[in-house]
Amino acid sequence: MKILLLGEYSNMHATLADGFRKLGHEVTVASNGDFWKNYPRDVDLARREGKLGGLQLMAKVYAQLPRWRGFDVVQLINPMFLELKAERLFPIYRYLRRHNRRIFLGAFGMDYYWVHVCTYDKPLRYSDFNIGSDVRTDPDAIKEQRDWLGTPKERLNRLIAQTADGIIANLYEYWRCYHPAFPEKTVYIPSPISPSSPSSPSSPSSPIKLFLGISKARSTYKGTDIMLRAARDLQQKYPDRLTLQIAEGLPFAQYQQLMDGSDVILDQLYSYTPSMNSLLAMSKGIVVVGGGEPECYDILNETELRPIINVLPHYDSVYHELEQLILHPERLPLLKQQSIDFVRKHHDTLKVARQYLDFYTRKG
Numbered sequence: 575m576k577i578l579l580l581g582e583y584s585n586m587h588a589t590l591a592d593g594f595r596k597l598g599h600e601v602t603v604a605s606n607g608d609f610w611k612n613y614p615r616d617v618d619l620a621r622r623e624g625k626l627g628g629l630q631l632m633a634k635v636y637a638q639l640p641r642w643r644g645f646d647v648v649q650l651i652n653p654m655f656l657e658l659k660a661e662r663l664f665p666i667y668r669y670l671r672r673h674n675r676r677i678f679l680g681a682f683g684m685d686y687y688w689v690h691v692c693t694y695d696k697p698l699r700y701s702d703f704n705i706g707s708d709v710r711t712d713p714d715a716i717k718e719q720r721d722w723l724g725t726p727k728e729r730l731n732r733l734i735a736q737t738a739d740g741i742i743a744n745l746y747e748y749w750r751c752y753h754p755a756f757p758e759k760t761v762y763i764p765s766p767i768s769p770s771s772p773s774s775p776s777s778p779s780s781p782i783k784l785f786l787g788i789s790k791a792r793s794t795y796k797g798t799d800i801m802l803r804a805a806r807d808l809q810q811k812y813p814d815r816l817t818l819q820i821a822e823g824l825p826f827a828q829y830q831q832l833m834d835g836s837d838v839i840l841d842q843l844y845s846y847t848p849s850m851n852s853l854l855a856m857s858k859g860i861v862v863v864g865g866g867e868p869e870c871y872d873i874l875n876e877t878e879l880r881p882i883i884n885v886l887p888h889y890d891s892v893y894h895e896l897e898q899l900i901l902h903p904e905r906l907p908l909l910k911q912q913s914i915d916f917v918r919k920h921h922d923t924l925k926v927a928r929q930y931l932d933f934y935t936r937k938g
Contacts, residue, residue: 575934576600578642578674581651582608583682584850585826586744588615589766593927604638606657612825621657631657635666643673647934649742651680653731660726667734676938679734681743681752681760686731689722691751698747700887702796702844740937742930745847746869761933762873766926767853767917775859775910778837778903781815784896785836785860787829787851788822797843797887801863804892805840808900815900836860837906838899844887846870853921856881856913861906863895874920881912 577594579587582605591601604617617638621631635656642648648670656663671677681687684702692703699706703715722728735741735752741760743749749762784805788798802820809816821832833839839855842848845865852862866882883899885891899905 575646575931576644577602577647577649578645579603579605579649579651580642580670581605581655581680582613582615583651583680584608584611585613585854586680586682586765586850587649587651588613589768589923590927590930592768593766593923594931596924597927597931599931604642605651610823610825611829612827619656628658632662639666639669642670645674646938647676647678648674649678649680650734650738652683653679653685653734654727660730663730664733667730671737676739676934677734677737678740678742678934678937679738681741681748682745683748684718684722686722686728687735687751687755688748689718690728691754693719693723697750698846700844701747705887740933742933745845745849746867746873747846749873750869759937763929763933764874764920764926765850765853766923767850767857767921768923769857769918775907775914778906778910779817779835780903781812781817782838782900782903782906783817783819783836784809785819785821785833785839785855787833787839787841788820798840800887800889801840801843801892804889804896808893808896811897812900815903830854833860834858837910838863838896840864840892840896843885843892848882852882853917857917857921859910859914861899861909861913863892863899876916876920879912879916879919881909881916883909 577599579591587603587605591603594601603615604619605615606620607613607615621627689703692698692701693709696704696707703710735756741752741756743752743762744765749760752760786802786805805818809818819832819836821829833855838861841852841862841864846867847865847870848862852864856862863883863885866884883895885895
């Protein structure tokens, strides 16, 4: 197949491309590298700041369009698949739809269906937009609601979802929000992780090495502020048993170097399912404290492995679960090994790439 992957989130498309190429397919990744994270791509679509940056990106995209024809598959990372206003993306999407065989939409992150369903229908016990029946009112949640509800972004998302050949979700949560509206063409496929895991996990450190990555602009929205507070309080209580490494706003290569050698990572307080970041850590034998609800195992038909220490979205839950690890470090070797086994079993890049190819073919 000839495949075009447009846009990037958390190394998703770059990793998927690697799997496709190893299976003999021709792949082009065109993206901005997910901003400062600077993930690899074939066509660089990074945008400079300001209005001039937008005009330059528009010119670059329109120069590329003739090369974005004749693909068997075009996959969009998000309805906002380029760093342009939604109004600018309508004609580009229609061009891609007209000149390529199949279009697939990634349900991999922030979009209209995620915002709308979590705000109004609330099928999840908690999410980026609700805690139980209560709608979250932190500034980031409100900003995303204003951005996606009743706006050109909503109209673009609806158009793409309705006209795409298929919709692929990489988290249970995103699948849960799209499937009711598009049951015939929405599928869950696990996130791809390159096979870089050690043959056996490292022995737990003494003190335990705890890692936390921070996206400063979205700390409250993602619950990082709560996790950081619990970690610092425990570090103060157990100074000889716990060290804390914080990474903030780093390129991916440097971020990964800081993560290496950690025992435990805190990630995604409001998630049901491990993110790409969590899965990368798990592949290295690092134990995740974060999103690991029963639904994330059920959708994989996983009945044995339980490597993730699931926490509820509040300080007391994070503090309690992390303290139990500090007090019982003998739990870590099994959790480390299960983390490696879980990623190998469900998220190996080649296995995931084959699932994508199967879905592409079925929708052909």
